[in-house]
Amino acid sequence: MNPIIPARKLDLAFAILVVATIITWLIGEWWEGHDVLLPVMAGMLTLTFIKCRFVILDFMALRPVKFFWRGVVIGWVLLVLGLITLAYLISLP
């Protein structure tokens, strides 16, 4: 038996991903004219994590799968975003 994600959940995930992408793009447009702002960075990373989570749980259909598999892939996202955050903090004046 295959793990099945309901169609409406896939559609909802897609809608959220589109909105989150547009917000990320708007953040980029705004950020260009402003100095480094940690809350903006935190917001962008949070949006990125949310987007990744929807792809992993719904599109990859790992939501109904044992925690190990979800944990490994979501753990990858957390590791990467954590390293990006660390490097960003180091770069601050």
Next chain:
Amino acid sequence: MTPTLAPAADEPHVAPPGDLAIWFFILAELLAFAVFFAAYAFARAKNPALFDEMQLTLNRDAGAINTLLLISASWCVARGVHAVVANNDSARASRWLLGGLAGGGGFLVVKLFEYAHVFGEGITLSTNTFYMFYISLTFFHFMHVILGMVILTVLWAQTRKGVYTPDSANGLESGAAYWHMVDLVWIVLFPLVYVMR
């Protein structure tokens, strides 16, 4: 009574969808991209002014459009898998997969326009650290999109023949998982390279 490997309705599935081997391949790919992303972020930390200045020469609109194209393609592929495993509807699945191919193709076209502009400006891998990372990182991903398109084309042809059924969809699910990995990586790459300042 015949033993079954299928979990009860309220129990989680033991294995992810598709072949287990594709998941080990996906994890290896994710690890490679993680190294790339960390290298980019720490190289930027050494010279944020250069990276911020060079980022302004990129086309952020193209990056955002490409993100929308990849998530649309991923959605189409997920709906294609759903059409087979939930409804046993191969004809509909093939149409969804065609949508996925269109999204992936659109990504490649936009990216080629970006590369044409960058290389037209005389920029190469040795121009500076930013462009060394930009070209190598995005090209590494570009190659994954091409491989994903080849896989999607095979899946599309197979669904047109009605090869996959709810009981035999491993190949479809494996290919779809690979495609979603390509999407997942771009979702991190876009803010890291095009947005973060």
